[in-house]
Amino acid sequence: MNKLLLTALTIAALAPAARAASVAGDGDWISRAAATAARQLALQADEVPAPGVFPRNLNTDFSIPDLEWHLEIPCSEFKPECDLREHPGKDNYMKVRYVKPRDWTSGFFPGSLWLAYELTGDKALKEQAAKYTNMLLPVSYMTDTHDLGFMVNCPYGNAQRLSPNDSIKEVIVRTADNLIGRFDPKVGAIRSWDFGPWNYPVIIDNMMNLQLLFNASRITGDKKYTDIAVRHALKTIDHHFRPDYTSYHVVSYTPDGGVERRQTFQGKADESAWSRGQGWALYGYTEAYRETRRPEFLRQAEAIADMIIKRNNTEDLIPYWDFDAKPSPRSPRDASAAAVIASGLLELSTFAKNGTAYRDYAERILTSLASPAYLAEPGTNGGFVLKHSTGSLPHGSEIDTPLNYADYYFLEALTRLRRLQQGKPAADWARVK
Numbered sequence: 001m002n003k004l005l006l007t008a009l010t011i012a013a014l015a016p017a018a019r020a021a022s023v024a025g026d027g028d029w030i031s032r033a034a035a036t037a038a039r040q041l042a043l044q045a046d047e048v049p050a051p052g053v054f055p056r057n058l059n060t061d062f063s064i065p066d067l068e069w070h071l072e073i074p075c076s077e078f079k080p081e082c083d084l085r086e087h088p089g090k091d092n093y094m095k096v097r098y099v100k101p102r103d104w105t106s107g108f109f110p111g112s113l114w115l116a117y118e119l120t121g122d123k124a125l126k127e128q129a130a131k132y133t134n135m136l137l138p139v140s141y142m143t144d145t146h147d148l149g150f151m152v153n154c155p156y157g158n159a160q161r162l163s164p165n166d167s168i169k170e171v172i173v174r175t176a177d178n179l180i181g182r183f184d185p186k187v188g189a190i191r192s193w194d195f196g197p198w199n200y201p202v203i204i205d206n207m208m209n210l211q212l213l214f215n216a217s218r219i220t221g222d223k224k225y226t227d228i229a230v231r232h233a234l235k236t237i238d239h240h241f242r243p244d245y246t247s248y249h250v251v252s253y254t255p256d257g258g259v260e261r262r263q264t265f266q267g268k269a270d271e272s273a274w275s276r277g278q279g280w281a282l283y284g285y286t287e288a289y290r291e292t293r294r295p296e297f298l299r300q301a302e303a304i305a306d307m308i309i310k311r312n313n314t315e316d317l318i319p320y321w322d323f324d325a326k327p328s329p330r331s332p333r334d335a336s337a338a339a340v341i342a343s344g345l346l347e348l349s350t351f352a353k354n355g356t357a358y359r360d361y362a363e364r365i366l367t368s369l370a371s372p373a374y375l376a377e378p379g380t381n382g383g384f385v386l387k388h389s390t391g392s393l394p395h396g397s398e399i400d401t402p403l404n405y406a407d408y409y410f411l412e413a414l415t416r417l418r419r420l421q422q423g424k425p426a427a428d429w430a431r432v433k
């Protein structure tokens with residue numbers, strides 16, 4: 001029987017729910033959200049249909065007139081590279097989509113299991129985290145994507161923080177070697193994608209892959225990984241940002257490092273501010289500052305934070321999928337962007353002159369996400385923790401649905417807030433050695 005289809009009441013009596021009962025019973029909202037997350041993830045782990053696949057999202061559907069309304073252009077002007085994915089069909093609608101290790105999101109489910117273990121101390125979650133992390137070993141040999149940081153640092157990096165061993169270090173370093181293999185010194189950046197019409201595409205998301213490199217430098221004592229991360233971050237400051245500190249999604253470079261083209265792939269328009277991209281930028285420069293203490297990275301993170309606070313105009317602070325989306329109840333939200341922004345701001349609050357305001361803003365986001373409007377009722381939502389994220393609206397893909405990376409950054413933000421409450425640094429990647 002599919003447990004996820006049972007009522008919340010029935011689910012509450014099942015074994016995974018009992019496991020989650022070990023959450024610190026201090027009655028605060030962080031513990032309650034962590035307990036719900038732990039229960040959901042334990043259920044998801046029990047439901048995975050085959051070894052080597054990972055829950056990513058619930059399948060949604062789209063209609064061309066809807067997309068035209070959101071994008072404010074006729075279908076004939078949709079980007080050719082935005083080949084719309086097939087409708088999931090009624091058999092798959094709102095069913096869990098599972099992905100293989102090669103998918104860019106494969107590391108988030110094991111990563112979330114590690115974070116839920118950290119928040120609750122539940123040993124059963126740790127066992128599941130280790131099991132699903134081990135299934136990602138083949139990713140460490142991949143060379144054809146920049147997403148290696150997401151895919152390997154989220155599971156293996158957290159594994160090394162929470163349950164260190166030498167074989168994890170080998171995986172991190174091998175993956176980092178493959179990631180720096182995508183750095184072209186003439187361009188001065190790590191190449192993001194090997195597909196599409198661009199000469200040398202670099203997307204703002206790529207800032208999120210740098211933590212893997214910082215960790216590899218710590219493990220090996222070799223600065224070459226950090227040096228490349230710094231060059232990538234500096235190049236991105238120079239070319240990805242508009243004067244108001246909103247970020248372009250894609251910048252493609254010429255072979256000698258000039259700008260070939262600036263555009264969007266997942267946002268509303270080339271000149272719009274795709275919400276999750278702004279979150280990736282904020283988070284990326286915050287961690288680049290933490291790891292290097294270079295003042296230009298702090299200045300960049302603060303400027304991006306101020307822009308986000310100015311531009312994010314929803315009442316509950318969960319942004320529309322694009323900051324330039326029509327301000328309408330019909331425009332889907334992106335809880336994943338909210339979670340990334342909250343996690344980034346919590347850490348930035350410890351470095352920035354405007355730190356108290358950043359922390360307050362992040363806490364307001366998190367209390368929205370932890371409210372019934374976004375946090376799943378246990379036993380529902382395909383076992384995902386949060387509702388209402390958007391993956392790629394112009395592709396008709398993952399519109400107003402749960403996403404595994406929303407869950408990951410929500411859990412990470414909860415751990416960061418709890419650490420700050422305990423007087424500890426927000427992020428503890430320094431434990432990876």
Ligand code: GLY
Pocket residue numbers: 104205266276391
């Ligand atoms: N890195 C892909 C995305 O944010 O959708």
